[in-house]
Amino acid sequence: GAVVSQHPSWVICKSGTSVKIECRSLDFQATTMFWYRQFPKQSLMLMATSNEGSKATYEQGVEKDKFLINHASLTLSTLTVTSAHPEDSSFYICSAWARLAGGIGGDEQFFGPGTRLTVL
Amino acid sequence: LAKTTQPISMDSYEGQEVNITCSHNNIATNDYITWYQQFPSQGPRFIIQGYKTKVTNEVASLFIPADRKSSTLSLPRVSLSDTAVYYCLHSQAGTALIFGKGTTLSVSS
Numbered sequence: 130g131a132v133v134s135q136h137p138s139w140v141i142c143k144s145g146t147s148v149k150i151e152c153r154s155l156d157f158q159a160t161t162m163f164w165y166r167q168f169p170k171q172s173l174m175l176m177a178t179s180n181e182g183s184k185a186t187y188e189q190g191v192e193k194d195k196f197l198i199n200h201a202s203l204t205l206s207t208l209t210v211t212s213a214h215p216e217d218s219s220f221y222i223c224s225a226w227a228r229l230a231g232g233i234g235g236d237e238q239f240f241g242p243g244t245r246l247t248v249l
Numbered sequence: 250l251a252k253t254t255q256p257i258s259m260d261s262y263e264g265q266e267v268n269i270t271c272s273h274n275n276i277a278t279n280d281y282i283t284w285y286q287q288f289p290s291q292g293p294r295f296i297i298q299g300y301k302t303k304v305t306n307e308v309a310s311l312f313i314p315a316d317r318k319s320s321t322l323s324l325p326r327v328s329l330s331d332t333a334v335y336y337c338l339h340s341q342a343g344t345a346l347i348f349g350k351g352t353t354l355s356v357s358s
Contacts, residue, residue, distance in 0.1 A: 133292075163345050172336070173293070173348040222292045226343050237283070238346055240292035 131157045131227035135241035142213055143249055150208045150244045152223030158203035159225035164196075167220040167243075179206040179223075213248040220245050252276075253337045258353045267324045269352050271337030274318050280339040282313060282320045287334045287351070296335070297322065324354075332356045 132155040142148050152162055160181045165173040177198055178186040185198035195217075197209040210217055224240040254272040261267045273282065281300055285293035297304055299311040299320070310323040324331060336351040 135292075161343060165348075172350050173346075175345050175347060178345055220290065224292070224346070237295050237298065239295070240285075243290065243292045245290065 131155075131225075131237075131239045133223060133225055133239045133241040135221075135223060135244050137244060138242060139245040139247075141247045141249065144214050145212055147209055147211045148213055148246060150210075150221055150223075150246075152206045152208070152225075152241055154204045154225050154227070154239075157225075157227045159206075159227070160203060162200060162206040162223055162225045163238075164198065164206075164208050165222045165224065167222060173222060176208075181206075210246065213246070215248045218246055218248045252339065252347055253349045255335075255337050255349065255352045257350060258355070260355050260357065261327050263328055263356060263358050264326050267327050267331075267354060267356075269322045269324075269335055269337075269354070270319060271322070272319050273337070273339050276317050276339045277341070279341045281341070282311065282317070282337070282339045283346075284309070284311065284320075284322045285336045285338065287336065293336060327354075327356045329356050329358060 134153045136151045162179040164176045166176050167173045175188050176191045179198045179200040181200045181203055187193045195211055200206040220243050222243045224238050226238050281298055283298040284296040286296050287293045297309045297311045299313050301313050304311045312321045332355055334351040334353050338346050
């Protein structure tokens with residue numbers, strides 16, 4: 130199957146600093162990627178849709194100036210958490226759609242392994 | 250808002266068959282039904298996908314009635330390693346997935 134990677138897998142930073150998280154599609158091209166956030170014992174919450182070559186689309190309540198998304202190529206999307214604060218500590222997950230050869234017709238969305246962000 | 254409803258939790262023992270039912274009353278004609286599994290501190294992992302009737306793969310079966318307003322994920326002979334959160338979703342290719350609360354399955358020995 131298709132593989133989505135994230136880097137770093139975990140990061141600890143001081144309050145007020147910025148952190149960049151990379152999401153890569155390793156063996157396929159992704160014109161659209163998605164970013165999710167997951168707090169402990171909660172479900173995944175969609176933050177934004179990342180579109181290659183254009184601006185990201187943010188979900189209601191997600192600050193676009195705080196969570197900067199750049200999708201500069203068909204295999205890389207980055208999420209930068211600017212001026213991070215402890216309440217931004219969470220598990221950030223990206224995903225992308227890919228069609229597998231021989232699939233039943235419905236494409237599959239592949240998820241990255243996630244990035245654990247801890248803001249002190 | 251999540252578009253699906255599933256039990257919050259289920260308990261089972263090793264070797265038993267587990268069936269998790271999901272309601273999706275507002276499923277669109279072009280939507281596929283997909284189930285994901287998630288372990289703590291990992292991204293969701295695809296289990297199975299279907300459009301109607303029954304689909305079976307090496308790990309699970311998916312039963313979808315004719316009206317497609319619900320679906321049932323069947324896990325045969327679960328083991329301790331099947332303890333995870335299971336999410337039911339329906340969507341069209343290329344669109345964002347909206348996750349509900351999922352079902353936390355606990356398998357005991």
